[in-house]
Structures are given as structure tokens and as C-alpha cells.
Amino acid sequence: MIAPRENEDVWIHSVCDMCFAACGILAHRKDGVLVKIEGDPNCPASEGHLCAKGQAALIGLYDPSRVKAPLRRTNPQKGIGVDPKWEEISWETALDILTDKLAKVRDKDQRGLLISNFDHIAATYFIGGAWAVAFGTPNHHWTGYYCGNYLHSSMYLTNGSFHSDFDLDYCNYAILLGNQQGFMGGLNANVAARKMAEARKRGMRVVVVDPVGTNAAAKADEWVPIRPGTDGAFILSLIHVLVNELECYDREFLTHRTNAAYLVREDGSYLKEGRDGKPLVWDLKSQGAVPFDQADIETALEGSFVAGGEKCQTAFQVIKEQVKRYTPEQVAPITTIPADAIRRIAKEFGAAARIGSTIMIDGKPLPYRPVAVNIYRGAGAHKHGTHTALAVQMLNMVVGAFYVPGGHRGVNLVGPSRSWMPGETVEGLVTPPATIGRAARYYDFEDKRPEGMELHELFPISTNRSPMNQLNLQDPKMFGLPYTIDVLMVCRRNLMMNNVNPAIMAETIKKVPFVVTFSTHLDEVAELADLVLPEAHFLERLDFMPNTLTHTMSPATGHFYWGLRQPIVEPRGQARRWIDVLFEIAERMGFLGEFYGLLNVKWGMKEPYKLDPAKRYTMEEMYDRWMKSLFGPERGLDWFKENGYHKVARAIEEKYPGPFIKPRFPIYFENMLRAKKSVAKVASEMGREWDTEDYQVFPEWKPCPAYKDGTPPYDLYVVNFKIPFHALSVTTQNPWLDDLAEHNPYAYKILINTETGGRKGIKDGEEIWVESVAGKVKGEAKLTECIHPEVVGIAGVFGSWAKGKPVAKGKGVHFNTLLPISLERIDPVSTGVDSCIRVKVSRAA
Amino acid sequence: MVIDLKRCIGCYGCQLSCKAEHGTPPGVFFARLLKQEEGHYPTVRQLFLPVLCFHCDEPACVEVCPTGASSKAPDGIVDIDPDECVGCRACMMACPYSQRYFLDEQRHYFPGNGATPYEQARSERHPSGVVMKCNFCRHRISVGKEPACVANCPAVARHFGDLDDPTSTVSRLIKERGGYTLHPELGTGPAVYYLPA
Secondary structure: OOOOOOOOEEEEEEEOOOOOOOOEEEEEEEOOEEEEEEEOOOOOOOOOOOOHHHHHHHHHHOOOOOOOOOEEEOOOOOOOOOOOOEEEOOHHHHHHHHHHHHHHHHHHOHHHEEEEEOOHHHHHHHHHHHHHHHHOOOOOOOOOOOOOHHHHHHHHHHHOOOOOEEOOOOOOEEEEEOOOOOOOOOOOHHHHHHHHHHHHHOOOEEEEEOOEOOHHHHHOOEEEOOOOOOHHHHHHHHHHHHHHHOOOOOHHHHHHHEOOOEEEOOOOOEOEOOOOOOEEEEEOOOOEEEEOOOOOOOEOOOOEEEEOOEEEEEHHHHHHHHHHHOOHHHHHHHHOOOHHHHHHHHHHHHHHOOOOOEEEEOOEEEEOOOEEEEEOHHHHOOOOHHHHHHHHHHHHHHOOOEOOOOOEEOOOOOOHHHOOOOEEOOOOEEEOOHHHOHHHOOOOOOOOOOOOOOOHHHOOOOOOOHHHHHHHHHOOOOOOOOOOOOEEEEEOOOOOOOOOOHHHHHHHHHOOOEEEEEEOOOOOOHHHOOEEEEEOOHHHOOEEOOOOOOOOOOHHHOEEEEOEEOOOOOOOOOOEOHHHHHHHHHHHHOOHHHHHHHHHHHOOOOOOOOOOOOOOOOHHHHHHHHHHHHHOOOOOHHHHHHHOOEEEEOOHHHHOOHHHOOOEEOOOOOHHHHHHHHHHHHHHHOOOOOOOOOOOOOOOOOOOHHHHOOOOOOOEEEEEEOOOOOOOOHHHHOHHHHHHHHHOOOOOEEEEEHHHHHHOOOOOOOEEEEEOOOOEEEEEEEEEOOEOOOEEEEEOOOOEOOOOOOOOEOOOOOHHHHOOOOHHHEOOOOOOEOOOEEEEEEEOO | OEEEOOOOOOOOHHHHHHHHHHOOOOOOOOOEEEEEEEEEOOEEEEEEEEEOOOOOOOOHHHHHOOOOOEEEOOOOOEEEOOOOOOOOOHHHHHOOOOOOEEEOOOOOOOOOOOOOHHHHHHHOOOOOOEEEOOOOOHHHHOOOOOOHHHHHOOOOOEEOOOOOOOOOHHHHHHHHHOOEOOOHHHOOOOOOEEEOO
16 A cells, blocks of 8 residues: 655645544655654645644654554453453454354344444444444444533534534634633634634634633633533523613524524413414514414514414513523522623623624625634533533524624534535424434434433434443343343443543443454553454544544635545554454455445445445445545545545535525424423333433523532532643553643643632642542642632543553543443433532542 | 744644654653743633744853854854764753753653654754754755744744844734843843734
């Protein structure tokens, strides 16, 4: 594949994989050695710039601790710190063992295979809907407990896309709620960093609401420290001040672009025309209820009416009444944010929204609403996190800052040249484009007993339900699934570091009879595996389209783009790309033809490029066919290898689709009533009592368990936060990033407010214990002014313990050890695990 | 060089891009990001200050160098000739900004495993027993590229150019935005300016 020549000196297009942003890179190879990685100026995601992680990737490629050959466990005893006594075996033997185990699963019950990975390429293009279907298991998407659970579903529901984003090109006032978008975190981090710098320079005001004084807080115009888990109350209070005190809301947008004017009955459901008809609105001209989309009407946004003898009011009227519970005075003691600050921020936000104004872009007049609230993990990673995210979206909609210049937006509502468009429900509401798939449509539900480990039907308004895998494995009787997991296959995912509580997790994994992991290192998962297969480094991989168009490509890039990750050097030792191994397993087990057939569907392959199930293709041949099927015969693999990126500039309708599309955005969640019924029915079929309280038409703030748990000595909250040069646990074995972390005052420390620490007799730099009901961790105290006095902060996913990761081992503190897992501590709608808990701290000496 | 503290987001991109460009040994960063807290809770923030060799007009390090290994080139770059350096470290004592590093012995990022192929490829730039420092990526600017930290900065907070040319971007930014140097009272005349946050 690669033929390094002597005296060669080449720059090769490829794509970074140090986080999900997937920035384009140029790799400098000299005499067969990778000597530099730079951002690819031709890539709309990197524009020639890279974060520290991307720059550091090359030293990781040469890590001597990498797994170089297949290994088989010889010690039947498993546990944290127990030597597996590895025996090196050939790939042939390894695949014999694996195929034998998988064949037995397939004979017994195909659903007994569980796949866990966070490999975007594999998950997006090969496993879901293809390999897993051909094999026959529904259990193929176990990711981290933290993985956007509440966020993605709330976005699918409100903006029809996978993510939350906002328009830094025109925004003048941004509230970052528990996230650092624009400060080297989140979606298209490099583009966002540049645009954030430009926006701040031209005067955009940034308000960071976060218990931790993060990098974003450092650069914000205002840091608003908040008590963990109370973000929803803060947002609902802003809405109250805007709609009830200031009467500042976008009537035009709410009336015509949302369901705010729909008439609702006393039970919360829509008043509809006929039994299955359209929702009705109140027409002020005829003084009667008419279908929402009837022409030539004057729609009432507010008010209570009697229609067909039934009392009803507009959804917006309900919202206005409901938020009255969240006056700044009531919310201040909940959030610790002073009432006058809440009122001021609401006023500033409302004024900055310039409701009613328009802006000309590319000759088109568009609504101009240069404000946004952006939410990501921090604010929503709590029980009831879905409510918080929906409240945020309500606020964006109240001022009309939705898919218009300056405002909030999703990532992919409209495809290149309108190749995909949002769907529309019978109620006229937006649904994600068909390319996203049925699972993200939250209006009709299948009341069937769940078959998969994730229990999808019990959580119909969710994207992934990873914590349910852990609970079901821990206690197979809990939900009584008719099968057990016999083989766990892991790749590019550290189940031990990134799941809740490693002690519980280790016991859980031990219950699975056979565990195989494709690993670059003998990491914390490998320690508990039966078979370890050497995985290729991303700089050794061939991957097409790492920048997932439908999921993680912000309009901020200005383009739609397709890239190629191509290998810079040959895989180390016997390392292989696990996707290639999946093809070989399919062939050995006799379902390769079926796999090809499913890929033809998944990739939308056109003739003459479709894969022939009777033939055999190399990965290069398959990609070449896929590319030509997408872009024509001129743009095959060779073209991508040579040129790196195929890109198409976004038209204005693809940047700001709001004014150009027909479906409305829901600000009132009537579908929740139907979801509630469906969940209750499914639960009853399963013979379970089930909490359906959170399926509400209107988001509320509800205290998460930690809020209520503050009994001595567990007097503090612990939260975790992101630093800009690490992502997940995978970057911690990189020695350059470790070197940076050692230079950073916060990365490897336990942050505690100076005054709080002083009160407890804790000195800066001394060792302390942090202990929750679930576990305890020890680390170096960092007394800081940059944290809420009730909060202890721990960064990243540090604190590795595996001997196979000598750089990472023993560095920093493992936050997840402190978290318990139970049904009581997950968001009942999305399954997101509550990521804050009460702790006590004490001096270790 | 001009560093715009308004644009800087404290991401450490400069610190790592410098390391990747020069292949410096463990613990050595020619470009660094300093962080400090200012104020008291809740009116407090972290301050970010990216630093590197300031390539001073009157470099104290050059003045004290007994062998002439440290010198200031006509283009303004202060550099070290490793062949001339005897490792006396007088320059390190003299530099008021602590921007010089002494490499006592070859060290690698994976201790006990020798040098990686990458480190081998970069090792000729860093002989043992001599002092090392930022040279504004002379090898890059000689082929028309910007220094690595400037070219890479994701927030585009760095600019590189000719301070003697009043029409250059750097000169214009210093004038328009009130650019300043660190500790001008030390009298060394740094050639790295900061724009206020």
C-alpha cells in the first residue's frame, strides 16, 4: 500500500482522529518516517490549523507500548491488577478462536453478541445496519455513559439535527451553558475557535454559565458560576423575565414557525380537527378554531378560548403561565445566581436579539437574531437533563434565534443541493431528514417489548442508551431479556475508564464468557479480555468520509465536504484495522455476501458500482466504488488520495434553513404525552413499575439526586470538566499531551475553592481524598478562585491504571470512579447518567 | 511577532505545534502558555500569556556569551550555534525572560525504549551539552513559511512580520491596538509584542 522510498519527502492528505471533529491534516513523511502533522488548508474543518491533540498524534504513532501481535489470555483469573499472562498467537489462531466463539453465539442466539465501540467510521458506515444486521445482533452501539444522551435527542426533537451549534459569524450575545464551544471544544473545534476569536474581537458578548472557571470562562465577558444541576431553573427564569416581565418575544416566529399558537386542551393534548386531523389555532378574524395551516387567517398567539364547547388555550399561553414559577427571586437560591444578574442577563439577551430586524445576506433578506444559548454536556449531564436541553431550545425559540443569522442552529437539516430535507409530521412539525433514520423521529411509537440490551422502546425519545447495556449486563434479571451476552467485542472504546465506576464495571465484564478487544494498547479493557487483537493507529488507516455529513459537520465550515483518511505509514507489527477484520470474520462465517448487500443499501450504491455479493473486494476497491457512485468516475480513490478533500460551498439556504423550510419547530412537546403512554404500555408488558413523570409537554426544572443529597459529611458537589488538549481517555497515553498536562495548573489536580479548602484545612498542593457513596479517589489539591465554593472539579478522563499505558498510568484523577449507576441516577427520558454527585474531601496525610 | 491576547483562547496549540516542529526533548517547550488567576471568586478569571524567546534588540544573552555562539542576525533573530556553544549557561542566567534551555543529555519521550524514529529524525537539531531556544523557526521562514506557532494558531492570535516596516501588519496592529512588550524596563527591547485582551 505504502512504499516509502529513500530520500522521499512528501506531504500526504489525511484526517485526524484525536477527537470527533475529524480535521483535515497534511502529514509530512520523510524517508519513511512521519516527521510532522499540520492542518490541511484545503479542509474546511481545519483550514490549516490544528489543536494540540492533532499536533501530538504523531508521537503516539511511535509509542513502543502499542500492541503488536494478537494475544491470548492464559490466566483464567480476571480482575483489575490481575496479570492476564498473555501468550502471543498468530492472527490465524486468533481468528480461529474468535470465529469459533461467534459461530457458537450465532447458533445459540445471535443477540448474544454485544459490540462496544466509539469508532465513528465503523459505527456510521459498517456496523449499524450492515455487519451487525448480517450477523443478527441488535446490540452494537455501546458508547460512553456520557455520550450526548440528552443532547442529541433534544436536538433531534427541536432542531431536527444531531447537534447544538450557533452562528458565530453574526452572533452578538452568546450564553454558553456548561460547554466551551469556540474554546477548542465540541463541534468543529478549530473552525469554532477562529470564529469565536473573530466574534469576540468584533464585540460579541460571551456569558459562560458553569460551576468551573474554564478556558471559556477565562475569555468570557462574564463568568456566572452556577450550582451544578440547576441550569434548567436559570434558563426557565430567563424565559419568564423575557415573556412575562419584559414582554420581549418574537411573535412572528412563535406564531408562524413554531407550534406556540396551537390550541391545547386542559389535558395538554392538541385540539384537533376531527379525530386524526390537524391541530387547530384560533383565528382572530373569524373568531373560531381553524386548522393551523389554513390560508388567510390571523392567528392568535396568546389567549384562552372555547372551541367546540371545549376550553382551550394556546400552547404559548401555557408556557407563559408555567414559567411564572421561575421568578429570579425563586431561582436565585436554587442556582446561587443573584436575582438581579438573572434579570440583567435576560434583558441583555432580549435586547441583543433585535427582534423584528432583518439582514441582507447574498441578496436575501433574512431574520436577524444575533443571540444564542448553547448547551452541551455539562449542563445536561444530570437526571432530568432532557428538560434542561428542551428549556434551552425554548429560550432560543422565544426570541426567534433559530436557524437564522446570529442564532442557534443544528448541523444538517438541509443537505448539499437540498439532497436531503427535514421531514414533517401531520402536525406540521420538523423531523430529522430521512438520512438520519427512523430512530430519531419522536412522534409515533412502537409499543413493543424491547429486544435489544438498550431497551429502546422503553426510552423512545433518545439516541443511544448506553447505560442500559451496563445495567443489563450487571443484572440480566433486571429487565429479563430472553438471552444473555456471550461475547463482548470492544474496539476504540475504553469501557473501564469511560463507564460509570470501574469496580462495578470490572465485575460486569467478568460476567461475559468471552471478551475480545481490538486495542492499540494493553489498556484497562484488555486487562479483562480473553483475546487482544492489535488495532491500527489512525495514521495507519484507510477511512473514507470521517467527517460525518449528517452528524458532526457544522455550517460554520461554510461547506459540505468529503475527506479521506489514508495511511501515512504501514501498520506497526501485525496491527490491522478492525473493520478489515470484520470483513474477514464475515467471510469465514459465511455472511460476507449479505454484508455486501447491506452495504450497497447503506451506502446508497448505484450501478455499476454496487458490490456483487458473489465477488470479493479489497477495502480500496470498495471505497473506490463508493466514491465513484457518489461523485462519478473521475472522483475515485486515486483522486481523493491526491487531493484530499472534495467540497461544496453551502448555499445560504443550507446555512440558515429556518426561513426556507416549511415544517415548524416544536416549542411545546405534545408528543411527550404519546411517548408517556407508549412507555407505560411497554413497561406494563414487561411487568414493571416505571417512572414516566418526565414525559411532559413543558420542561421543568427538577432537582437531580445530588441537589438533595447534601447531608454531612457529603457537603460538596463533584463535577468534571474539559481541558482543551485532551479528549476522552485515549489521548492520555500520548507523552506530549502528558507533558502539557504536567505544565497545566489544573489538568491532573483536584480543584477546590480557596476558601472552601481553607475551611477544611487543606493546603494547595497536598494530597487529598475525594469520596462519594460509590468510590473514592486521591489526588493533589489545587486551591483555586476559579470554581464554585460548593464544588470540587476534576478534569478529563485521567487516572489510568493499566500497566500497558505507562505514560498515562497514575497520572491525574479518575472522575468516573466517584459515580454510582442505578435507574434512580439516570435521566428517565434519555438514559444519560447523572454526572454530579455529593462528596466529602479530606486530607490524605 | 505580535500576539493578540484578545483572540488567544489558551488552547496550547502554540506550545504543541512548536514541540512538533522542533522535536524538543521532554519537558522543553520553546513556546509556552502561562496561566495565572486574577481576582477573587466570583470576579476572577484565568489569564493566558503565551511566551517564547522575545528576540530582543539588545539581547542580554548575546552580551554574556563567551564564545559568540549566541548571536543576533541582521534579520533580528537571536540564535545559538550549537557548534560554538560550550554549555556554560551564562546566557540562561542573563535572559530575564527564562527562554533558554540546557540539554544535559539526550532524553526521549518513552523512557527505556530509546528514541522513536521521529525523535531520531529530529535529534540532529538538539545535540547534548548545549543551550537551546526558539529561533522563530528559521528553517520555515527561510522558505517563506510562518513560524509554526503562528501558522498553526487556531484562533489566529499570532502575526509575524517586519517590525521595521511601518506598513507591515505587525507594525499596524501594534499602533492601532496599543501593542506592548513585557517588562520594557529591563531594557532589552523585546521584538514580541502583545495586544491587550
